[in-house]
Amino acid sequence: MKSTPSKQRVRSTPRFDSARCKNCGLCACVCPVASIEVPASEVPILLEPDKCTSCRSCEFICPDFAVTMAKA
Amino acid sequence: MELWYTHLMRETIDQDSLLVQGNRACALGALDAGVRFFAGYPITPSSEIMEVMARELPAVGGVFMQMEDEIASICACIGASLTGEISMTATSGPGFSLMQEAIGYAIMAEAPTVIVNVMRMGPSTGRPTTPSQGDVMQARWGTHGDHPAIVLAASNVADMYRLTIAAVRFAQRFRMPVIVLADEIVGHMRESFSPEIAGRYRLTSGDFDFTETYIHPEMVREVHPPHELGTLIHPHVTGLIHDETGFPTNDPKKSEQFLRELHDKVVHHRGELCLYDVKNVGKGRVAVVAYGSCARSARAALKLAEQEGIPVEVLHLYTLFPLPVEIIQELARRVEFILIPELNLGQYAREVRRLAENWTTVVSMGRIDGNLITPRDIVDRLAELVGKYESA
Amino acid sequence: MAEGESSVAEQEPSVAEPRTIDHYLHTDRFPHIWCPGCGLGTVTAAFLRAALELGLEKDRTVVVAGIGCSSRAVGYLDFGTVHSIHGRALAFATGIKMAHPEFTVIVLTGDGDGAAIGGNHLIHACRRNLDITTILFNNNTYGMTGGQASPQTGMGGYATTAPFGFDEPSFDLCRLAEAAGATYVARGTSYGVRQLQKLIRDGITHPGFSFIEAVTQCPTEYGKRNPPKGPVQMLENLKEKAISRKKAEGMTPEELEGRIVTGLLHRDESVPELTASYARMLERIRKSADE
Incomplete structure (x- = not known):
């Protein structure tokens, strides 16, 4: 049976694990669309999920293994 | 064979x-x-x-x-x-x-x-x-x-x-x-x-059969689970103090327990580990405790000393550590003094002395000129000591 | 289904589910000991993604480390791992690989562990061309002991043991490894993580001794005394300094001063790998014994 794929691909966006994150800010620094904000002493926030290109730069740079990509 | x-x-x-x-x-x-x-x-x-x-x-x-x-x-x-x-x-x-x-x-x-x-x-x-x-x-x-x-x-x-x-x-x-x-x-x-x-060769300490090969003998019970790499448990091996999982711990109780267990596995099995040979058991007024090349001289000195009227017991140690505590203390109870010929300035004599000094005198005979201690050297020293103790 | 119940089917992970690097991590030991913004985790993650790409098996892979911040990585990795003694990881790894050539053996070391106290073992491991992949995390300092000068601190760098500036030059570790006989030599940075992952992956598949220098940032100990300060600034600095081997080729030594040349720097597949040549020697002896 053929499923009907939606035209709009559901993209993966970063999820930040609060138990692992050490709040260093590297993810925000490498984000090519400047869409991550790291509030002091808090887990990063994806400001505009629509702008995210799922490039995984934040995931790859994270030294704390705290970023995973997941579909919305 | x-x-x-x-x-x-x-x-x-x-x-x-x-x-x-x-x-x-x-x-x-x-x-x-x-x-x-x-x-x-x-x-x-x-x-x-x-x-x-x-x-x-x-x-x-x-x-x-x-x-x-x-x-x-x-x-x-x-x-x-x-x-x-x-x-x-x-x-x-x-x-x-x-x-x-x-x-x-x-x-x-x-x-x-x-x-x-x-x-x-x-x-x-x-x-x-x-x-x-x-x-x-x-x-x-x-x-x-x-x-x-x-x-x-x-x-x-x-x-x-x-x-x-x-x-x-x-x-x-x-x-x-x-x-x-x-x-x-x-x-x-x-x-x-x-x-x-x-x-x-047969030793006093037991019938350890040296001709048999012992590949992978049974481990003593105090050993922690062996960490063999390349197995399904793919373990972590570390020089840090660790617990039963193999991972580091700073827990004082676990640290002490681990270190004590490392010691226990040797102390509990001292009987098995201490290899020795005694010659002339109970027949000597004096004793020689020796190991290595000096033990050979001591064994030869035994006959020579007997001929010269000095009954001597020889304890030849094959295991230096763990210390054969009981063996040395039993010996100390039966003899007037213990002579320890060594090619150093009395390293092992110090160990024997602290075990035996409650019961007997321990005399170190060290030689550090690069020559061996001969059977004659030992007998001469024994005669000297016997004379000294008899005149005392 | 009532709460608390679960079927067997639910407990078994779906085969199709893509693995993440958590597959190779003891996540129960997190958070790890590294400081915020330290690049060691980034490099470790790049290694683990390379391991995922290659599908390394946990019980056939042995990761050996020495002592220091970088070497603490093995405490989080779910392979056979050996946290050995300072500087000697390569000597341990040599014993493991020679005893079991079928294992994939990886060594994680640092600039102090690998280039100072372990420098002798490093050059001899390169010379032997044993199939071991060494990832040297270079953060220009001894982080764990509090920011002392390492061979890679660099002229003019500051450290607790170089309070007036370090006056010794550094090694070019990649040129050292190549001269000593390593048959795969590469350099990456914790900024260029995709490149680093590829370099590590290719190093693992290379049949011979692979040396990969991963230049990374220590914001706590090195960054505290040497500009620029802060993890983000240090990472951006790495980005600016890094230059590909191709681009570097046409540049003068003066132009390359202070730059980090990255990429595959040397590869030679003509040198026999040690476990293979040892096996051939055993075969020769067996044949001559039969005759």
């Missing part, structure tokens, strides 16, 4: 005379005990051990590595040991000093390996081809921290063979490094030897 030794081995042993050098007998013992990984670095007076291993190990499918230094040698041995191989290295005093940190690691990580130290005169380069027993305390306390030690001492060529086998067995059974000490003279002298000759 049909020797399984390869065609190469026949070249190593002069078949006509069966005269074998101590260092070669050590290598033969290692091969018979199942050692299949040897890493070493050349150093007088132990190099022949690695030369024989270089020739023979490939022939039995084993691995021989000449490393860049003694540190690398013992580390490679520990690495191989962690994968389940039976490993060994050989060296002399200066190289043995370089190995000390890794010996501590092997104790902590419970990695079995054997280190043969053919002792030269020291400190430093000293006199490399001169016999000495100067590394006794280094063998016991060389690495840092509180730690147990198993140290054996060879007195002749047959000992080099059978104590190497015993060392491999102990290393596997207790999962820790075992040190075999030999004076330069024991490593370099040649004697009539075959495994059968070695098998004829």
